[in-house]
Amino acid sequence: MTSITTEVPSGAPVRTRGARRRVTPSRVLFFVSFLGLPLLLYVVIVVWPIAQAIYYSLTDWRGLGAAPEFIGLANYARLFQDPTFLKALTNNLILMVALPTVVIVLAFALAILVTVGGSTRGEIRGVRGANFFRMVSFFPYVIPAVVVGILFAFIYSPNGGLLNGTLGLIGLDPGIAWLGDPNFALIAVGLAVVWNLLGFYMVLFVAAIHSVPAEIVEAARLDGCGRLRLSVQVILPMIRENVSTAAVYMGIVALDMFVYIQVMTPNGGTAKSTEVISRYLYQTAFFDSRFGLASAMGVVLALVTMLMAVIVLFGFRRKDV
Amino acid sequence: MATTSPDSQSATTAAPTRDGAGASGRREGRARSRASGGDRTFGVLANVVLTLWALLVILPLLWTFYSSFKNSREILLSPFSLPEKLNVDNFVNAWTEAGIGRFFGNTLIVVGGALLLVMLLGAMCAYVLARYTFPGRQLIYYGLIAGLTFPLFLAVVPLFFVLESMGLRNTYLGLILAYAGFALPFTVFFLYAFFRQLPEEIAEAAAIDGAGDFRTFFQVMVPMALPGLASVTIFNFLGLWNQFLLPVVLNTDQSKFVLAQGLANMQAQQGYQSDWGAMFAAVTITILPVLVVYAFFQRQLQGGVGRSTNK
Numbered sequence: 001m002t003s004i005t006t007e008v009p010s011g012a013p014v015r016t017r018g019a020r021r022r023v024t025p026s027r028v029l030f031f032v033s034f035l036g037l038p039l040l041l042y043v044v045i046v047v048w049p050i051a052q053a054i055y056y057s058l059t060d061w062r063g064l065g066a067a068p069e070f071i072g073l074a075n076y077a078r079l080f081q082d083p084t085f086l087k088a089l090t091n092n093l094i095l096m097v098a099l100p101t102v103v104i105v106l107a108f109a110l111a112i113l114v115t116v117g118g119s120t121r122g123e124i125r126g127v128r129g130a131n132f133f134r135m136v137s138f139f140p141y142v143i144p145a146v147v148v149g150i151l152f153a154f155i156y157s158p159n160g161g162l163l164n165g166t167l168g169l170i171g172l173d174p175g176i177a178w179l180g181d182p183n184f185a186l187i188a189v190g191l192a193v194v195w196n197l198l199g200f201y202m203v204l205f206v207a208a209i210h211s212v213p214a215e216i217v218e219a220a221r222l223d224g225c226g227r228l229r230l231s232v233q234v235i236l237p238m239i240r241e242n243v244s245t246a247a248v249y250m251g252i253v254a255l256d257m258f259v260y261i262q263v264m265t266p267n268g269g270t271a272k273s274t275e276v277i278s279r280y281l282y283q284t285a286f287f288d289s290r291f292g293l294a295s296a297m298g299v300v301l302a303l304v305t306m307l308m309a310v311i312v313l314f315g316f317r318r319k320d321v
Numbered sequence: 322m323a324t325t326s327p328d329s330q331s332a333t334t335a336a337p338t339r340d341g342a343g344a345s346g347r348r349e350g351r352a353r354s355r356a357s358g359g360d361r362t363f364g365v366l367a368n369v370v371l372t373l374w375a376l377l378v379i380l381p382l383l384w385t386f387y388s389s390f391k392n393s394r395e396i397l398l399s400p401f402s403l404p405e406k407l408n409v410d411n412f413v414n415a416w417t418e419a420g421i422g423r424f425f426g427n428t429l430i431v432v433g434g435a436l437l438l439v440m441l442l443g444a445m446c447a448y449v450l451a452r453y454t455f456p457g458r459q460l461i462y463y464g465l466i467a468g469l470t471f472p473l474f475l476a477v478v479p480l481f482f483v484l485e486s487m488g489l490r491n492t493y494l495g496l497i498l499a500y501a502g503f504a505l506p507f508t509v510f511f512l513y514a515f516f517r518q519l520p521e522e523i524a525e526a527a528a529i530d531g532a533g534d535f536r537t538f539f540q541v542m543v544p545m546a547l548p549g550l551a552s553v554t555i556f557n558f559l560g561l562w563n564q565f566l567l568p569v570v571l572n573t574d575q576s577k578f579v580l581a582q583g584l585a586n587m588q589a590q591q592g593y594q595s596d597w598g599a600m601f602a603a604v605t606i607t608i609l610p611v612l613v614v615y616a617f618f619q620r621q622l623q624g625g626v627g628r629s630t631n632k
Contacts, residue, residue, distance in 0.1 A: 030534040031449065038446035038505060039461065045480065045502025046468050052479035110374060117367025127367045135619055136375045142615050142622070144563045146581040147607050150588050150600070154388075155381055160400040160597075162384055169401075195377070227363045256472065259565045263585050278474050278566075285478045286570065298475035305472055 057295035068292065075296035085297065088268070088275040091186060092255050092301075095276070096308060099190060100250035104243060107198055110137065111205035112231045116217075134206060137199035145196060149263030152192035153179065156264075179265050182273035189257075189264050189274055197253065201246050208239040244316035251308045255301060258282065277301050382608065389601035396597045411602035419596075421603050423576070424583035430493055431568075431579055432561045435500035440554055442501065443508030444546070448538055450509070451516035452524070462513070468506035476503075477570050484571055491574040499567050504557050515549030516542065552621055562611075580607060 057075055061068035079085045114134060117127035155162040156178035167173050178188040212235055220234045258278035261268065268275030277297055285294035388396055389411050390404040416422040450462050480499065489495030519542060527541045568579045578586065584603055
């Protein structure tokens with residue numbers, strides 16, 4: 001397995017010999033093109049706009065015509081008194097807790113079933129057809145989120161939708177418009193996301209479980225450890241790092257949600273029941289032209305995202321000690 | 322599907338030993354037979370749950386696929402019935418009238434261009450960062466990695482005006498640059514690791530043979546890094562094909578819509594003119610190519626998941 005770390009490994013081969021350090025015109029051209037071009041793109045497209053957004057969030061900027069006026073933290077004060085923004089923030093926070101929890105629990109359970117679910121005596125082995133299950137599970141992940149949104153809009157539709165149709169087969173058609181009903185809409189959208197992404201995390205966990213040393217699993221089995229205990233008390237702690245990575249990825253998805261919400265419940269759903277910050281930001285900027293206010297929402301979203309990542313990574317790392 | 326899977330490779334050698342151990346003592350033997358009863362239940366449970374999940378994945382897709390041959394009336398009245406006749410009108414409508422064909426072409430241009438650009442720039446940048454020492458190297462590396470943690474939403478409002486001021490809004494080039502810019506941190510992050518692992522001796526040999534920096538990169542290093550480049554390309558392809566916020570904000574000219582945008586737009590208009598059949602057909606048209614690509618590349622994809630996240 002290739003190990004990828006964020007630190008620069010100190011022992012890795014790096015050219016340091018004097019002969020290679022000579023500055024020649026060709027070498028200058030090499031550095032300018034190989035380092036300069038990518039960094040130019042990165043600064044113009046990513047860094048500069050982010051820096052501008054932070055500045056605009058402190059202004060009342062409303063478009064190209066008027067010059068932005070500095071108003072300090074007024075946008076932020078305004079956001080936290082705006083009921084729609086608070087609703088959006090609440091929805092994001094609910095999703096941020098619920099989505100990673102549901103996805104990780106289900107993905108881990110499926111990964112365990114695939115890797116240690118084989119019905120054999122004694123030794124642990126994967127279920128028959130494990131490759132088939134893995135392949136099918138991963139497939140939704142490669143379907144674009146927009147298409148998943150549309151697909152689930154079909155499924156949840158009160159007119160000829162798959163869900164009510166299936167419930168109708170057993171005489172239980174509730175006639176509910178799942179995406180239109182404020183009680184169900186957020187859950188319905190969340191389940192579509194679970195369907196879309198579950199397979200990715202399952203495959204991630206399957207790979208992690210395979211990297212658990214076989215001797216440890218053996219030893220636990222010899223000690224009379226059942227498969228449930230083996231999974232939760234032996235395997236789970238050993239793949240803790242993958243679980244924390246998964247939690248951060250899913251948390252980022254839950255704090256975004258733009259595509260799913262925009263496609264399944266345009267305008268944030270009935271009575272703003274599925275409003276999220278990303279969609280509200282989009283509307284505030286590109287329909288209401290309140291660019292300063294929208295930038296402030298972006299900053300809040302970025303801060304929440306980073307806080308979440310730090311808490312998850314720090315929380316999981318601490319148990320290593 | 323009953324082939325021996327790599328999943329079963331874990332612990333085959335220990336079985337005989339354990340049988341011997343089990344036979345040697347009654348207490349241990351009893352414990353083992355109780356465990357194997359539980360194991361059987363676990364095995365049955367595993368198959369039932371996995372089969373249910375597989376059906377949850379497959380059935381909606383199958384339903385979409387055959388519904389795309391039905392007309393809107395059939396879809397609304399009897400959601401489960403098979404189409405009365407195989408009628409491809411929906412596909413024709415979706416491809417031409419709804420403009421899916423055009424959106425498809427636009428997506429190929431934008432995603433293809435961005436993929437080429439980001440892989441080239443990403444590989445160049447990762448190579449220099451991984452194999453040369455110079456002042457500010459770490460700063461640049463961490464500056465790029467930081468880009469992975471900022472949400473797109475933070476940048477998207479000013480980016481709109483940046484492209485506007487360069488006259489690149491509603492152009493293919495503008496979209497390509499934006500796609501490539503935001504895919505760059507991910508690309509550099511993963512390729513950096515690949516370039517660091519390449520053996521130093523070969524680069525040295527190339528230098529002794531008189532190859533300059535450019536030739537060493539394009540003719541020696543890139544071919545050696547091909548496996549890494551391939552898997553990053555696949556993941557970038559999926560990410561860019563999936564991109565939605567950037568085109569929605571930066572590309573409001575309907576003739577330049579990408580597929581994701583066009584589909585969302587079509588869906589938004591469903592309330593007024595409900596051609597459900599064409600909608601199902603459009604979804605099928607989008608899913609089928611992905612299914613084919615997936616069938617070919619699923620080994621690399623799943624291998625990539627393991628490789629990129631196993632620490």
